Amino acid sequence: xxxxxxxxxxxxxxxxxLARALTRVEDGSEDRLREIIGLxxxxxxxxxxxxxxxxxxxxxxxxxxxxxxxxxxxxxxxAVLAVDPSSPFSGGALxxxxxxxxxxxxxxxxxxxxxxxxxxxxGLSWATPQGLLVLDAAGFDVVIVETVGVGQAEVEIASIxxxxxxxxxPGMGDAIQAAKAGILEVADVFCVxxxxxxxxxxxxxxxxxxxxxxxxxEGGWTPTxxxxxxxxxxxxxxxxxxxxxxxxxxxxxxxxxxxxxxxxRLQLREIALGAIRRRFAQVEDGQAVDRLSQRIAAREVDxxxxxxxxxxxxxx
Amino acid sequence: xxxxxxxxxxxxxxxxxLARALTRVEDGSEDRLREIIGLxxxxxxxxxxxxxxxxxxxxxxxxxxxxxxxxxxxxxxxAVLAVDPSSPFSGGALxxxxxxxxxxxxxxxxxxxxxxxxxxxxGLSWATPQGLLVLDAAGFDVVIVETVGVGQAEVEIASIxxxxxxxxxPGMGDAIQAAKAGILEVADVFCVxxxxxxxxxxxxxxxxxxxxxxxxxEGGWTPTxxxxxxxxxxxxxxxxxxxxxxxxxxxxxxxxxxxxxxxxRLQLREIALGAIRRRFAQVEDGQAVDRLSQRIAAREVDxxxxxxxxxxxxxx
Numbered sequence: 001x002x003x004x005x006x007x008x009x010x011x012x013x014x015x016x017x018l019a020r021a022l023t024r025v026e027d028g029s030e031d032r033l034r035e036i037i038g039l040x041x042x043x044x045x046x047x048x049x050x051x052x053x054x055x056x057x058x059x060x061x062x063x064x065x066x067x068x069x070x071x072x073x074x075x076x077x078x079a080v081l082a083v084d085p086s087s088p089f090s091g092g093a094l095x096x097x098x099x100x101x102x103x104x105x106x107x108x109x110x111x112x113x114x115x116x117x118x119x120x121x122x123g124l125s126w127a128t129p130q131g132l133l134v135l136d137a138a139g140f141d142v143v144i145v146e147t148v149g150v151g152q153a154e155v156e157i158a159s160i161x162x163x164x165x166x167x168x169x170p171g172m173g174d175a176i177q178a179a180k181a182g183i184l185e186v187a188d189v190f191c192v193x194x195x196x197x198x199x200x201x202x203x204x205x206x207x208x209x210x211x212x213x214x215x216x217x218e219g220g221w222t223p224t225x226x227x228x229x230x231x232x233x234x235x236x237x238x239x240x241x242x243x244x245x246x247x248x249x250x251x252x253x254x255x256x257x258x259x260x261x262x263x264x265r266l267q268l269r270e271i272a273l274g275a276i277r278r279r280f281a282q283v284e285d286g287q288a289v290d291r292l293s294q295r296i297a298a299r300e301v302d303x304x305x306x307x308x309x310x311x312x313x314x315x316x
Numbered sequence: 317x318x319x320x321x322x323x324x325x326x327x328x329x330x331x332x333x334l335a336r337a338l339t340r341v342e343d344g345s346e347d348r349l350r351e352i353i354g355l356x357x358x359x360x361x362x363x364x365x366x367x368x369x370x371x372x373x374x375x376x377x378x379x380x381x382x383x384x385x386x387x388x389x390x391x392x393x394x395a396v397l398a399v400d401p402s403s404p405f406s407g408g409a410l411x412x413x414x415x416x417x418x419x420x421x422x423x424x425x426x427x428x429x430x431x432x433x434x435x436x437x438x439g440l441s442w443a444t445p446q447g448l449l450v451l452d453a454a455g456f457d458v459v460i461v462e463t464v465g466v467g468q469a470e471v472e473i474a475s476i477x478x479x480x481x482x483x484x485x486p487g488m489g490d491a492i493q494a495a496k497a498g499i500l501e502v503a504d505v506f507c508v509x510x511x512x513x514x515x516x517x518x519x520x521x522x523x524x525x526x527x528x529x530x531x532x533x534e535g536g537w538t539p540t541x542x543x544x545x546x547x548x549x550x551x552x553x554x555x556x557x558x559x560x561x562x563x564x565x566x567x568x569x570x571x572x573x574x575x576x577x578x579x580x581r582l583q584l585r586e587i588a589l590g591a592i593r594r595r596f597a598q599v600e601d602g603q604a605v606d607r608l609s610q611r612i613a614a615r616e617v618d619x620x621x622x623x624x625x626x627x628x629x630x631x632x
Contacts, residue, residue, distance in 0.1 A: 033620075034620040037618055037619065037620060038618045038620055038621065041612075041615065041618035041619065042615050042618070044615070045613075045615055257613070260613040261609050261610050261612075261613040262609075263613070264608075264609040264610070264612035264613040264619065264622075265602065265605055265606070265609035267612065267619040268605055268608055268609055268612060268619050268622050268623055268626065269599055269600070269602070269605060271619055271620055271622075271623035272599045272605075272623040272626050272627055273596065273599055273600075275623065275627055276592055276595055276596050276599065276627070279592055280589065280592050283585055283588045283589055283592065284585070284589075286581065286585070289581055289584055289585060289588075290581070292580075292584055293577050293578075293580040293581035293584055294577050294580070296357075296580035296583065296584060297361075297573070297576040297577045297579070297580040299357065299358050299360070299361050302353055302354045302357035302358070303353065303357065303580065303583045303584050303587055304349075304350040304353060304354055304587055305354065306580075306584050306587075307584055307587035307588040307591060310584065310588050311588055311591055311592070
């Protein structure tokens with residue numbers, strides 16, 4: 001299918017077109033990515049972007065699932081991009097997606113998709129922010145990106161989300177770990193899940209104590225702390241409202257606009273640096289270099305003029 | 317002085333113009349380097365380029381000094397570029413140069429210059445190959461680049477010289493060290509200096525043994541091994557003849573042409589990659605990025621089109 005037709009169908013709300021567009025964004029060449037993002041981009045910028053991260057075992061996918069239901073109760077359309085940095089697999093056909101979808105399988109207002117993380121060491125793949133743009137253009141009111149918090153992932157998620165939720169569980173020493181990893185700086189909302197377990201209040205207390213220590217946040221937002229028992233559906237509405245409250249504050253304070261410009265800057269840089277890196281590789285590869293080297297050795301051209309010729313001949 | 321006038325005077329044999337040209341090559345901006353190399357380059361490619369390297373304490377500078385005298389006896393004009401990777405200082409006014417020059421101070425056919433090594437970790441600076449071009453253009457028959465053999469320096473010297481001489485001293489375990497550091501692969505000529513010391517024959521034997529183990533050399537040159545006592549002037553003529561013999565073999569076998577093309581390739585790459593790196597820095601710096609990021613955030617332009625605009629606006 002032509003990309004322009006695919007985009008038209010996606011904008012018209014066709015789910016198959018949406019799935020296909022995500023696949024193109026994931027697997028596509030630079031040229032295809034450029035084409036599809038170029039067409040979709042004018043239709044983006046409307047969705048509320050929520051990042052959810054946390055260590056393995058804190059119950060992130062249950063939490064995400066419950067949040068989806070909570071936003072559906074508020075009549076908002078919700079998409080989830082579940083990024084697994086440890087998996088080489090992705091795509092809508094995965095068992096994981098089917099399990100995740102079972103609560104929402106008849107609901108047209110929900111879309112869930114797994115994506116492998118590739119390319120960035122310990123972080124999100126380049127396809128992730130593009131995937132968010134696709135889901136945004138498809139008209140979802142809330143787009144959640146969920147990922148395991150390892151290494152760079154939290155910081156990267158904060159760079160692409162309006163609101164970053166850091167999920168923890170009691171007794172995992174997570175508050176101290178989080179402080180060490182600099183997560184306090186990126187979290188807008190904390191969720192202490194499995195709050196029926198022993199130590200939940202202590203984790204909340206540790207988080208509060210550490211917030212006082214940490215320099216925080218543009219414009220003076222103090223991250224809120226919510227207790228949930230996602231498996232029993234407890235505290236979810238409050239967590240949803242907490243996330244919405246942060247987003248409302250962000251819009252009022254001018255922070256939303258600032259984050260959007262920051263995201264645009266990241267994206268622009270990544271694309272421009274990618275183009276420059278490809279030129280690097282072309283020089284290192286050296287095929288275009290050989291003929292010019294012979295002319296330099298024969299003193300037909302000086303090395304600086306030859307370098308100008310070489311750079312001009314590389315694909316931009 | 318205008319660069320074109322400086323180059324004219326250098327080509328006419330003016331020593332002050334030569335010293336000044338070397339300073340410009342060392343300290344000059346990219347633009348000045350480009351200008352001076354562009355003018356000098358057509359006049360290069362005639363000198364015999366000799367690299368001399370070895371660990372501290374093997375007597376390299378005495379050896380170089382004696383070799384200069386030996387080539388002078390053969391009526392060849394000789395220049396030395398002494399590169400000190402550990403020194404932040406360079407230039408003709410250094411005490412070291414004066415001491416070195418004392419044997420040749422009245423001899424117009426000798427020129428000695430120290431150069432600090434900057435920019436390349438543990439290796440030669442970018443100015444070194446440019447300095448060789450300047451001395452080559454100035455009409456010296458033999459141009460020696462001498463440096464302490466630490467880390468990458470031997471490999472880099474081999475990449476810019478026709479003949480690479482690795483100097484050693486007995487009893488320093490140098491043969492084995494050399495094997496470990498991969499120096500056997502880059503040496504065309506070995507010199508066991510201080511050969512009146514105990515263990516000289518053993519060092520020669522070790523070198524021979526290791527040569528059999530090492531895969532060596534384009535076209536089948538087996539590095540020659542020479543014993544010298546530089547402080548007493550012993551073995552120097554034979555060493556000089558050994559170096560000349562390698563160069564003659566190189567010219568006959570086609571290896572000289574190949575090395576020249578390889579050198580040109582290195583130089584071309586370095587210049588082209590430098591230009592690309594500057595563009596990188598311009599994107600990272602982000603000043604041109606800000607305005608475009610705002611336009612992306614406002615959905616006035618998509619990020620790929622913005623990246624095209626950004627790259628087009630960068631200085632090439």
